[in-house]
Amino acid sequence: MSDALAPGSTIGILGGGQLGRMLALAAAPLGFKVHIYEPSADCPAAQVADRCTTAPYDDDAALDAFAASVNVVTYEFENVPTAALDRIEAVVPIRPNRRSLGISQDRLDEKTFLQGIGLKTAPFANVEDQAELDAAISQIGTPSILKTRRMGYDGKGQARLRSADDRPEVTAPSVLEGFVDFSAEISVIAARALDGAITCYDPGENVHRDGILATTTVPASLPRSLQTDAVLLAGRILNELDYVGVMGIELFVTSGGLIVNEIAPRVHNSGHWTQNGCTIDQFEQHIRAVAGWPLGDGQRHSDVVMENLIGDEVDQWQALSADSNAALHLYGKAQSRPGRKMGHVNRVSPRASKG
Amino acid sequence: MSDALAPGSTIGILGGGQLGRMLALAAAPLGFKVHIYEPSADCPAAQVADRCTTAPYDDDAALDAFAASVNVVTYEFENVPTAALDRIEAVVPIRPNRRSLGISQDRLDEKTFLQGIGLKTAPFANVEDQAELDAAISQIGTPSILKTRRMGYDGKGQARLRSADDRPEVTAPSVLEGFVDFSAEISVIAARALDGAITCYDPGENVHRDGILATTTVPASLPRSLQTDAVLLAGRILNELDYVGVMGIELFVTSGGLIVNEIAPRVHNSGHWTQNGCTIDQFEQHIRAVAGWPLGDGQRHSDVVMENLIGDEVDQWQALSADSNAALHLYGKAQSRPGRKMGHVNRVSPRASKG
Structure with a gap:
């Protein structure tokens, strides 16, 4: 302490x-x-x-x-x-430490790390040039997706390969990721304190539109056994990295179990629901962790659907303000642009069950 | 709109x-x-x-x-x-308007207004000088309390009269208030929008120490009929004043019903529990009202005990941070002094009943 x-x-x-x-x-x-x-x-x-x-x-x-x-x-x-x-x-x-940041900055390092600690990821191959892309397609197959190793977010720096005839130009060091047949995408928002204590929020279920997170719904429709798997998996990642702070972990739910899509060494858009679902939200939890404080209670008191306000969707603020169960969170950005995250709204309802 | x-x-x-x-x-x-x-x-x-x-x-x-x-x-x-x-x-x-502010700035005007709209207050008499104090004591009796009409808060500017022999010096225009035999003090935090819509938070039960609010507990232990009375009474005050914003209304619970102690034309210490008990807290509700927005939902999702941190009680921050059900709210004040409000803590538990 x-x-x-x-x-x-x-x-x-x-x-x-x-x-x-x-x-x-x-x-x-x-x-x-x-x-x-x-x-x-x-x-x-x-x-x-x-x-x-x-x-x-x-x-x-x-x-x-x-x-x-x-x-x-x-x-x-x-x-x-x-x-x-x-x-x-x-x-x-x-905080979080440089190793965690370094690994999450690079898709190749990230997937290599995750597989190294025994977690499942999409099949992947390193792609530095067109020749390596050919080899990767032979190995991974299609459909698949070419992603730049660094600087990608919100679907940027990505190209889909629908068939083996697709040959996008390799403009930067990339990875080719195999197609994952998932039934849902969920996020686990996990936190680890300086003393090693870990707490996880309930997993949320994500829906993307145009490569950008559209909604997160909590509780996720997820069997109890997979909820436990998700939490154990998050704990393994955070402990392995000697992590301090909040991490966002995106997972695919497949018939073969959970597959890690990506990790973000920071508070995460899919954790915004915690602002109106929990006494201590992901932002306070992150501050507590990096300040060396004990973590707060991550228990959920309400059900929440978080909906991002992208681009001119923020112009709906007046209608949203009239919905008495909608908590509005605007970002103070003067200009809306297509694809720009302008705010989000948390639609809150009493917790349906003690889950 | x-x-x-x-x-x-x-x-x-x-x-x-x-x-x-x-x-x-x-x-x-x-x-x-x-x-x-x-x-x-x-x-x-x-x-x-x-x-x-x-x-x-x-x-x-x-x-x-x-x-x-x-x-x-x-x-x-x-x-x-x-x-x-x-x-x-x-x-x-x-906003709130000047009339509301003026009335609440002056204990005589406040009590006169409240009685004028049919609400009960403590018996009171205007006291400008020692002679009027004598007359007031004859009228009101003792025990009673002499309060300056203006600029009083947190018990400042008050003198208790335990017997008719007590003759405190009248240093400013004052009122003598008769003793009220109350079983509890509660607060109603009410809000009124620009369009006249009103919403009230659940009443909280207050405990004072040394004239300063120590704790507010929600739900208050209050019969349902008095809860309804409290809400109706709040509505009458806000409508009468054409009020816009949040108002704190302190009430005494007596065998004869509710007596209004005082009103504050602003967010109120006894409403701090809403930060962790409701989706839209008193602060957002006030901002919504003064900005001409619709009010948010004032429903309570959790039970809360709010405890003020006065003076060096804020030095307990480390122990408080280790209580995972305690939401800490510190005020960023560099120096603690006796009697100075330094922060508060909301102790949160799942809502016991839908009450």
Whole structure:
């Protein structure tokens, strides 16, 4: 317990988007100040943070001043440049740790790690060039999907191969992933404290549209045995990485059991339902973990359907505000663009069963 | 609905204490920016607000700039100087309205108003000087309590009269209030929207220590008929005042029914339990109302005991953080002082009944 940051300490957050914003909103009730580091001006998190540094990730002076002003650093996205992390970590701890971040930054490393600890993933092959793509197609078959190893999110950097005749151009180091015949996609939002304690939220069931998460429904329609599998699997990943913080783990439900789709070393869109389903939500849980606090109770008091508001869907705010069971969470972004996450709504109902 | 402020609008809040802070935290998920006006430097609300003006209430230029920068103004405390309000209201609406604020600023006006609309209060008499105190004691009797008409809170500005021999000095216009033999003190947190819709949270049962609220427990141990009385009474007050926003109404439970102790034209300490008991808490409800939005659902999903952390009780943060059913709400105040509200904790348990 002596490692716990006292109220009044400052949490540094790399990235000032909606996840940084909601982390900042969760940090305040614990008495923490938040300092955001974000290259873009007028970021959503700055509106609710005590301080915001607007500087690129290669501004050494800004990075040094940021690191000196905070007691711990966390991040809201995976793709923070390595040199910036090195510079910050020389001054102050980064949580979750660099290994977890590194593995999740690279689809090849991620899948290799997951299989290495005995978990199932989609079949995959490394693809550096067109010749390797040919070999990968021979090995993996089609339908399959070519994904860049790094920097992919929300369906970006992906190409589907419907038949062996499809030969997308390999523009960056990639992996070819085999088709997985799944009945559902679920997420487990898990948290691990500095002392190794782990807690998991109830799995949520995800529906994507156009490669972007559309809804998460809790409870998921999932047999009890698979719920247990999901939680055990999450625990194995977090322990193996000596992880501290919240992790989002996307799983495919197949006739052969659970397959890990991907892991994200941070709070996750599919965990937004916890804001209105649990006393301690994923954002507070993450702040507690990175601050060295004990984790809170992850029990669920309500059933929730989380629905993302993408692009101009946010223009429905007035109708949504009239639905008395809908908790609105808008991100303070001035401009909506197609595909841009502008907010989400949690539709809440009394918990149907004690599950 | 056309009066609803769009997300991206700015809510001005007079006062940057913990209530302003929690209002700001609740405004963000609705997409609103918050501009705090507060005379003291380093106020708790500034840590989570988009903007903060640090200036006294007689700084006309600061008031004008503040008013010009916001779309609506609300307040976290009753004692904003009238001249400042006049200046702001010339530019932008103030909600709740001036009449509600004026009545609650003055104990004599408040009790006169409440009796005027047919509600019960403690017996009271106006006391301007020692001679009027003598007359009031003859009329009201003892035990009784002498309270300054204005600027009293948390037991300040009060003197108890245990017998007719007690003659406290009358230092300001005051009222003498007769003793009320009550079995419990409860609060109703009620909200009224711009269109007149009203919603009430379940009544909470309050315990005070040293004149300061110590705990609020929900559900209150209150017969169903009195719960209904409390809600009807709240509705009468809000409608009569054409009120917009959240109001805290403190009631005494007596053998003769409910007696109104006092009303506060703002979010209220005895409503903090709603943060962890309801999907839409009192802070969001207040923001919704003053922004011209429909009210959210005030239904309660959990039982809650709210416990204030006064003075050095906040030093217990580490033990409290280890209680997984305790949601901690700290106010970001650097210095604890005896009697100073530093935070609160909501102890949450599953709702025992649908009551």
